[in-house]
Amino acid sequence: MPAISDDSASEADRMLAALVPRLRGTCAVDLAFAGPRDSGSTESITIRHLAGHLGHSLRHLRVQAGQGLGGKSLVLGRPVVAHDYFNARHIEHSYDHAVAPERIHAALAVPVRLHDTIIGVCYLAHRRNVTFGDRLVASATALVRRLERDLAVEYEVRRALRARAEADARDARLLGELREELEAVIALVTEPQARSRLRALSAGLREITDGGADPAGSPVRQETLSARELDVLRLVAKGASNNDIATALVLTPNTVKAYLRSVTRKLGATNRTHAVALARGNRLIE
Known part of the structure; x- marks a missing residue:
């Protein structure tokens, strides 16, 4: 998985914090939690946001790619369900010690993407003997996809603003260099009228490069x-x-x-x- 910028990671973390309680309420589950990708890592997430939790055994849990329900979702790039979590044989059970205090029976993990990069994982869980049916999986996935669209828009806005700022900086630098050259030329001009006109031109360039002032x-x-x-x-x-x-x-x-x-x-x-x-x-x- 390619690296993501610190700005994108920070925005993803903020949006995941807002999404978790919405996931729990909209999907009517007992517990929802989520974690962004770890900074500088392509192989792990850390659970940071929880709603409906009994304790703090899951908070700050680092989930490695391929391990546990979320780790499998991270590797496969798609939602993964465990209807009987502790007896599920299709997932690796490295994190049972953290899951057990929450008395989770069934769980769903959904990866979050920014373009083609997975930048986090969302989880939904029931403590009762409830099956995650297609409708519930679709509802949870739809909420995550909406988050992904918001992230993509935020990313493009940041990219456009950054490009504009860089262009403005280049233009200002070029104009500044032109003004410096003009000032050097003015120093060589002795004819008063020409010197006055060049001074006015230099002042106009200064207005553009320095701007007005409040x-x-x-x-x-x-x-x-x-x-x-x-x-x-x-x-x-x-x-x-x-x-x-x-x-x-x-x-x-x-x-x-x-x-x-x-x-x-x-x-x-x-x-x-x-x-x-x-x-x-x-x-x-x-």
Whole structure:
């Protein structure tokens, strides 16, 4: 399995934390838990998030590929069910000592993917003699697939923002080099009118590379905000919540959060309210 970035791993961990209680409630199971892939590892996950647990025997349990129910799901890349967990012969039983205190009878493990890479495993379990039927497996898998779509969107937003930031940095660097060259040329010009015109040109380049400034002196450049970021910021200015913005712009709430993080970073804002104030002060929005 290929490596995943720290940002993607962190986002996956955060989303898994929110997914676990939803899995338990929607699928009406006794216990749900999940773990992201370990940083720097392609062969293990660590269980970090639980809902409905009796104790903490499963928390921080490291599951190796091929071992236990989740380890088999990690290797096969598909859901794996154990209807009678402790008597199941199709799985390896390295983690029975951690499973036993939870009195699990039947369990299901579902891998979580980002593109073609497995980045975590979700588990559902019953303490009663209940069978995981096709409908329940399909329901759990559908929730995981929704999480995967959100992760993919978040990944693409991060990738696009990173590419834009790199392009902006390259443009600013090139303009800065041009301005330095222009200043060197100005030093050689003695004719007053030509020197004045070159000075004005240099000042214009400085405005582009350095940007305007807010009252506190923080540089703000309108060109660094994309059209979509401005759309999000305008709705924030109207008092819309992240969910309202997501609905209005046909985005996921996680994508809205990603745009807001980018906006506050670019404007040098401390929060969304500060971002709106800076944007209005620099006439980026009404």
